[in-house]
Amino acid sequence: MAAHNHGCCKPHNDGVFGEKTELIFAILSGLFLLIGFLMDSFGELPALYILIPYLISYFFGGYYTLLEAVKETFQGRFQIDFLMLVAAIGAAFLDKWAEGALLLFLFSLGHALEHMAMDKARKSIESLTKLSPKIALRKEGEDYVEVNIEELKLGDVIRIKPNSTVSADGVILHGKSSINQAPITGESIPVDKEPVNDPDRHYDSDKEIPEKNRVYAGTINGDTGIEVKVIKESRDSTLSRLITMVQEAQEKKSPTQLLADKFEKYYVPAVLILVLLLNFAFLVVDETWAQSFYRSMAALVAASPCALAISTPSAVLSGIARAARGGVLVKGGKPLEDLGTLRALAFDKTGTLTQxxxxxxxxxxxxxxxxxxxxxxxxxxxxxxxxxxxxxxxxxxxxxxxxxxxxxxxxxxxxxxxxxxxxxxxxxxxxxxxxxxxxxxxxxxxxxxxxxxxxxxxxxxxxxxxxxxxxxxxxxxxxxPRKAAKPTLEKLKKIGIKKMIMLTGDNQKVADSVAAQIGITQAYGSLLPEEKVERIKQLEKEESKIAMIGDGVNDAPAMANSTVGIAMGAAGSDVALETADIALMADKLEILPFAIALSRKAQQIVRQNLWISLGVVALLLPATIFGWANIGIAVVFHEGSTVVVVLNALRLLAFKDRYSNT
Known part of the structure; x- marks a missing residue:
């Protein structure tokens, strides 16, 4: 149960109705529940006839719940599906078929809606994989032959047709074009590209390749055909690495998520002990064992921490998806959370604050x-x-x-x-x-x-x-200084960054001059890479948390020692992609306020979700223990809170930063 792996994050895509099978089963469960209720209330039919629609409702409502419960039980885990199934069987045992059917109907409907909502966040990330082209036109002699991109080797020459997807990372040999790089870097305006001066030159580092000559797999060519020399095989392309890192980022838990998991670890056994004890309430309260059992089933539904378990992962997933769409790669929940808590930033000078x-x-x-x-x-x-x-x-x-x-x-x-x-x-x-x-x-x-x-x-x-x-x-x-440096630093001040420090290997005069032009708080010059690390450690002691923003090559050690390492222009640098916690894919400093604002919004939503989920449990549990709420009410609030926290998290997908218009 602690892992909360009951399908919240894994929609059931198979079934008689395809992807929508789970939702249709939930609706059918509700339909037969309604038929049974109407027959029970307004008809004078024998009990057996009324039982039939309730049993059908149990089947459709409990089908996926049972599948998940069996799977988890065989793996030695007793999770929410198992507990809901026990509660529904308990209701049937007490001849409360309507309430049991209502529980399974709302539980299955809640999960079907939750899966659809979470799928939206996931598809936003998976859209990256669809950018990846499948075939390329490779030059062989005077002809161009269609090949799978996996067959492309370093040095191959490929043709990119007008208005088609670029097949591989490479340098342009012939043709000028405007290329839409938004899928990789988040840049809204197409970038003009031209042929490289020396087609035979070997580049030791990605950083040596001029941006105007370079193209990335997954970007969209403009109206002119171009010829490109492949500089990376498909598995090593920027797009391929980006997809891998985004997928890995989904698995990395944030501090809040780890705390919630730890809480559940102790909370779940406590709930099970409480439910067991409530079965013996009839020994001290004037009621039958059946009433005590019913009370324990209602408490079981009320105490299940479904909303709590999904509250943080849903926000993290939506936050990572929204960031990727804005040209920011966030490697997991921790940097997403940490970024929003920062009040101090350290910048490299050359290539970060300057041109x-x-x-x-x-x-x-x-x-x-x-x-x-x-x-x-x-x-x-x-x-x-x-x-x-x-x-x-x-x-x-x-x-x-x-x-x-x-x-x-x-x-x-x-x-x-x-x-x-x-x-x-x-x-x-x-x-x-x-x-x-x-x-x-x-x-x-x-x-x-x-x-x-x-x-x-x-x-x-x-x-x-x-x-x-x-x-x-x-x-x-x-x-x-970059044109964007001064306005970006002003925006950062507006959103509450108190201290902005520059670390550079240039002499102190140069450092002070640039700092004065753009509004840096403090400038430290003549620093070797190891001295940058020492300065970062010192600043972290003073500020408790600090981010280092650089190009990811000579700044890698300083980034590794900061709370959050942020790389500029990571689309063009393997080192930047690997060393940074957060990568600004385009070489644009102005994306930074958007990344920080998104992180803060994600934190705010996580806090809201935790209050909603814990608040509902705190209200429902005493209400069911003291008999003020039955299973039906518990189910409505339990499933309602789960759907509310997921929908709340999905608001991040539509996030717009008022400072950077991203």
Whole structure:
């Protein structure tokens, strides 16, 4: 009984009427109960004739209850079905056929409705499995051949037709398309995708693959056909792993659920002892043994903790299903519950609060060159370098130019390790780098040096440009905050997150600068991964519970040591999927308030369900013991409370977060 495995979570899909057999049996039970009651009340037929519809009602109402009771008894468990069956047999033994039939009718109807309701939550999760394509069009020579997705190997090239489901995780080789990634990441707007630059490149890590070149199994292609190189076999695809993890999450119990199970462990034997003792009430109360037996049967129905046992699992299942639909993978009841209790969050900086790549933030001209003249030479020289800072200057510099009429030729380009780059542009020597680059050649004028240092104080990487013998400009670069970072942190404050901390390996100046821009409470810079772990442990002591939000790779140890580890962009990272308790499938920080709000709503519903289920037992049990309520009343309230808690839990499936519109 403690496990409450009486079918609440396992609908009976077989039977003469298919999936609806259990519900139809329950309705037939009620119909024959009504016929028997009318015959008994308004007819003058012999008792045997009246007994027939009641017996038929017993059959239809007790069929699935008996199946479950027999199965559980053979496994050494006496559960709710067994107790209900005993109560119905007891009623028949006392010639209370109508009440026994009513018990079985309402019990079977309650369970049939409960199964239908729980099935709705489960189907919301199982819809993920339907996304998984069954076949793929594999390129063989010049032709495309239909194969099962299980046959796809790494490196195979497949064709994805317009408006069809993507068959495997891969990179695009040919064709541009907009792909609907909502089934995996929860993103509402299709994402533009394009072919990868180097089709033969081998990627050591998922994180190396640009998002614009990557596709996931189960997503929906737009109006253009594309060719994709398979990078994961079907069993390892993001969708396949997501399905497995969601299914595993359903099995993981929350602290409240474990507490309820523990409570039932002691409660059930206590109920059985009470029922046994009530059979001997006739020894101390002026009544017959039959009346005492009837009282004990009524108490048995009243005390059965059916609603209590289903109250938490139904809410957890609905919560996990709603989260998955919103692009959040919650790995079980514990993180779902813990997330809602948090008042402190720790964030990684790079790639979580910031964009994860340098941006050209400042451009200062020094010697009268026009903006375009200055940038033409800078971009020309930086284009000869593969350094991430050089790429940022080229990318963002082009955006700042008014006209791009080709760039001059560069000769004798040379990178100077740790300092910068030099070369000849249009026959003129050009240098771009930090202050150290110029220390050997006469240094930097005090006024220019001051401007460089002012930018460095803001946490920026500064590059000074020298054309021939004149300093022509200053470039400031920085990993800038995500656009969503500041509004998301403001939403988190509104929903009661008191402390938001940033942990980063970058220097303290950079940390403080980013923190000031987005509204972080405290910023800790220059941290190694093990120092992040120490800081998390310290924060957990101060706050009792803390979540760590990161990209799941270098932040994995800190996540593992926090109350709840939350991974960003988990659809693109195996490590993130494995290490985190909660995974935001899209690389979107703005989903976080939705996840926290959903967790809090789930907690609220669990509490409501516990009060409803325990409240009904607390009222009904004394009422049946003292003879104020009969079996009929006990059954109505018992089954009513079970259906109420399930329907209450299903409200989570329709949850909308007013802060994030998710």
């Amino acid at each position: 994860g790549k340098p941006q050209l933030t400042d451009l200062m001209l020094l010697n009268g060159l026009s903006n375009d003249e200055f940038l033409r030479k800078v971009i020309a020289l930086e284009s000869s370098s593969n350094h991430p800072l050089a790429k940022a200057v080229v990318r963002d510099g082009k955006k700042r130019m008014e006209a791009q009429n080709g760039f001059p030729e560069v000769k004798h380009s040379e990178a100077i390790q740790g300092k910068g780059i030099k070369g000849e542009v249009e026959g003129e020597p050009v240098r771009i780098g930090n202050l150290e680059l110029y220390n050997e050649s006469g240094g930097v004028p005090l006024e220019v040096k001051q401007k460089v240092e002012d930018l460095e104080k803001q946490g920026k990487t500064v590059m000074l440009v020298k054309n021939k013998d004149q300093f022509s400009g200053i470039l400031g670069l920085m990993d800038t």
